[in-house]
Amino acid sequence: MAQRSAVTRRAPLSRDRVLRAAVTRADAAGIGSINMRGLAQELGVVPMALYKHVAGKDELLDGMVDLVIGEFEPPAAGPDWKSEVRRRVLSARRAVLRHPWARLAIESRTRRTPAVLGYMDSLAGAFLAGGFSAHLTHHVMHALGNRIWGFTPELFDAPPDADAPAPDPEARAAMAREFAERYPHILQIATAATDGDLSRVGDGCDEQFEFEFALDLLLDGFDRLRVAGWTPGSARSTGSA
Amino acid sequence: MAQRSAVTRRAPLSRDRVLRAAVTRADAAGIGSINMRGLAQELGVVPMALYKHVAGKDELLDGMVDLVIGEFEPPAAGPDWKSEVRRRVLSARRAVLRHPWARLAIESRTRRTPAVLGYMDSLAGAFLAGGFSAHLTHHVMHALGNRIWGFTPELFDAPPDADAPAPDPEARAAMAREFAERYPHILQIATAATDGDLSRVGDGCDEQFEFEFALDLLLDGFDRLRVAGWTPGSARSTGSA
DNA sequence: ACGGTAGGTGTACGGTGTACACCTGTCAAG
DNA sequence: CTTGACAGGTGTACACCGTACACCTACCGT
Numbered sequence: 001m002a003q004r005s006a007v008t009r010r011a012p013l014s015r016d017r018v019l020r021a022a023v024t025r026a027d028a029a030g031i032g033s034i035n036m037r038g039l040a041q042e043l044g045v046v047p048m049a050l051y052k053h054v055a056g057k058d059e060l061l062d063g064m065v066d067l068v069i070g071e072f073e074p075p076a077a078g079p080d081w082k083s084e085v086r087r088r089v090l091s092a093r094r095a096v097l098r099h100p101w102a103r104l105a106i107e108s109r110t111r112r113t114p115a116v117l118g119y120m121d122s123l124a125g126a127f128l129a130g131g132f133s134a135h136l137t138h139h140v141m142h143a144l145g146n147r148i149w150g151f152t153p154e155l156f157d158a159p160p161d162a163d164a165p166a167p168d169p170e171a172r173a174a175m176a177r178e179f180a181e182r183y184p185h186i187l188q189i190a191t192a193a194t195d196g197d198l199s200r201v202g203d204g205c206d207e208q209f210e211f212e213f214a215l216d217l218l219l220d221g222f223d224r225l226r227v228a229g230w231t232p233g234s235a236r237s238t239g240s241a
Numbered sequence: 242m243a244q245r246s247a248v249t250r251r252a253p254l255s256r257d258r259v260l261r262a263a264v265t266r267a268d269a270a271g272i273g274s275i276n277m278r279g280l281a282q283e284l285g286v287v288p289m290a291l292y293k294h295v296a297g298k299d300e301l302l303d304g305m306v307d308l309v310i311g312e313f314e315p316p317a318a319g320p321d322w323k324s325e326v327r328r329r330v331l332s333a334r335r336a337v338l339r340h341p342w343a344r345l346a347i348e349s350r351t352r353r354t355p356a357v358l359g360y361m362d363s364l365a366g367a368f369l370a371g372g373f374s375a376h377l378t379h380h381v382m383h384a385l386g387n388r389i390w391g392f393t394p395e396l397f398d399a400p401p402d403a404d405a406p407a408p409d410p411e412a413r414a415a416m417a418r419e420f421a422e423r424y425p426h427i428l429q430i431a432t433a434a435t436d437g438d439l440s441r442v443g444d445g446c447d448e449q450f451e452f453e454f455a456l457d458l459l460l461d462g463f464d465r466l467r468v469a470g471w472t473p474g475s476a477r478s479t480g481s482a
Numbered sequence: 483a484c485g486g487t488a489g490g491t492g493t494a495c496g497g498t499g500t501a502c503a504c505c506t507g508t509c510a511a512g
Numbered sequence: 513c514t515t516g517a518c519a520g521g522t523g524t525a526c527a528c529c530g531t532a533c534a535c536c537t538a539c540c541g542t
Contacts, residue, residue: 012520036499048500049521057499084402107348107394117424124426141430144453145386146394153348153387153394158380183358185365189382192375205383214384217462218455225458253489277530289531290490298530 005162013045015053019063023099031101034060061105067116068102071095075122081130081217088123089215093150103151123148132222135232140222147218152211254286256294260304263338267305272342275301301348307356309343312336316363322371323460329364332458334391344392364389373463376473381463388459393452 011017021043026034036057040047047176054060073091078084096102120141146153176198180187194200260282267275277298281288295301319325337343358370361382368378387394417439421428435441 036495044520048502048523052499052520064245114423117427121424121427124430128426128429136428138427138434138446139451139454142451143458145388145455148387148508152383182355183362185369185378186358187364188360188369189375189379193379206381208379209280209385213380214386214459217384217459217466222460223463276528278528287491289492289533292531293489 013043013049013053014061017046018050018053019060019067022060023067026101026105027099031104034064036060047135058111062109062111062113065105065109068095068099069115069119071098072119075126078126081126081132082223083124084126084130086215086219088126088227089144089148089150089222090212091150092119092148093211096150105108106149107146107153109110122147125224130226131229132226136222136225137231140218140225143218143222147211147215152214153208186228245418250370254284254290254294256304259284259291259294260301260308263301264308265306267342267346268340272345275305277301280298299352302351303351303354305351306343306350307354309336309340310356310360313338313360319367322367322373323464325367325371326364327460329367330385330389331453332391333389334452337391344390347390348387348394361389371467373467374472377463377466377471381459381466384459384463385456388452388456391452393448393455422466439473 022034022039025039027040036047036050040050054063061196072095073088078087124137124141127140190201191198263275263280266283277291278289281291313336314329319328365378365382368381431442432439433447
């Protein structure tokens with residue numbers, strides 16, 4: 001009775017509980033909210049206790065990314081290599097979109113955990129099973145780059161920029177005029193992308209479309225190389241002029 | 242005499258001197274060595290003095306990236322859009338390779354400085370002048386992604402890993418065996434990439450080749466879309482199955 | 483002669499990751 | 513039942529970071 005206190009004991013920590021708490025916290029408050037003190041407090045524990053379960057913050061981040069990778073759809077025997085790769089990459093994308101912090105975390109991580117290697121291995125396997133040579137598989141994976149994780153490196157999107165207290169329509173118009181003069185080509189494609197309604201320019205692009213556009217462009221290019229029997233010695237990398 | 246001390250006065254700081262010192266320091270010791278205290282000491286000044294010339298660390302990083310962008314070859318009227326885009330992107334790549342920290346800095350920066358916008362604008366201009374519609378220009382720039390900066394997001398390369406005090410050939414062989422069993426496809430492409438000499442697997446890929454491979458693959462794909470008269474309504478993004 | 487100001491100083495605060503010594507409850511072996 | 517190892521939680525402390533704020537000081541145009 002004295003020992004087994006009636007008060008419910010805190011469930012003992014575990015690496016898994018720590019990682020899941022971190023993922024939940026990051027989902028809610030962003031990757032910037034992940035720090036040992038805050039995470040420990042959330043778990044009702046002193047900061048240093050976490051170090052019994054994760055080696056340090058780096059390993060914590062790695063573990064969080066691994067949890068996200070665990071949400072990817074598993075490999076399967078698709079009808080053809082292209083739809084299988086497409087399915088898996090878009091599945092990765094859905095998982096990363098569920099955990100918006102994962103993009104930054106993946107980009108900043110450098111360690112190749114077993115989960116990371118396993119995913120890359122299964123993707124490579126899809127190419128190889130689809131008739132790609134090992135050499136070509138190597139290069140096309142490089143060509144995909146971070147797209148295998150389901151995101152394109154941001155190009156145009158800027159954060160909403162929580163400054164500029166008063167949008168002052170006069171100054172705003174002047175800025176727009178200066179922008180149009182200095183960056184006419186960006187203006188031109190932004191106008192096209194928003195169907196002429198430039199007030200929507202802050203809404204960002206249709207990321208999903210952009211992602212699939214580039215993904216399919218690459219996949220189609222890969223297929224052309226494969227059917228053309230690409231070998232390491234082919235003239236120029238893609239065999240064209 | 243008392244005022245104009247014979248001792249040579251330190252040349253007054255300036256935003257430019259601060260940024261150049263930071264770039265030099267980062268070139269020599271990596272982006273991790275950039276901190277206000279160390280940089281100030283190098284300039285023979287107290288940390289807070291820097292804040293008279295840069296708003297804070299973020300703006301410092303932005304300014305450093307701008308200096309690198311300043312090293313890019315300027316736009317020119319090339320014989321065709323493809324060689325012009327190719328020239329500029331490969332020029333960006335050379336600059337980024339001269340400043341290895343720039344890759345990380347560019348990836349982590351979110352602000353679009355005039356230098357960044359100017360570069361993106363001139364690239365967009367090359368596509369538009371080459372006959373791309375504004376819509377298509379928008380999408381192909383997304384497809385290029387960070388490749389416009391001259392680098393592919395790292396996929397395979399891991400840092401040399403300064404741990405593992407003794408490479409212990411026995412354990413090393415065991416690890417290799419386990420790796421081969423768990424990640425057979427990665428092994429297969431690594432074997433191809435090193436022409437069978439797996440001891441070279443740590444040397445990394447031929448980054449230059451990988452970069453141009455993917456760049457040309459994308460550029461060729463872009464050209465196919467352009468000559469096919471791609472419009473926003475085309476079936477699927479790339480017009481193929 | 484004087485006042486404003488650009489530029490450099492000094493101190494201090496709140497935040498971070500984590501090394502290290504310590505305690506404590508559990509459980510298996512003696 | 514005793515004991516001792518050990519996994520897991522604690523408390524303190526340190527070094528480092530960015531930077532807010534008040535200050536001082538030398539210059540320069542009036």
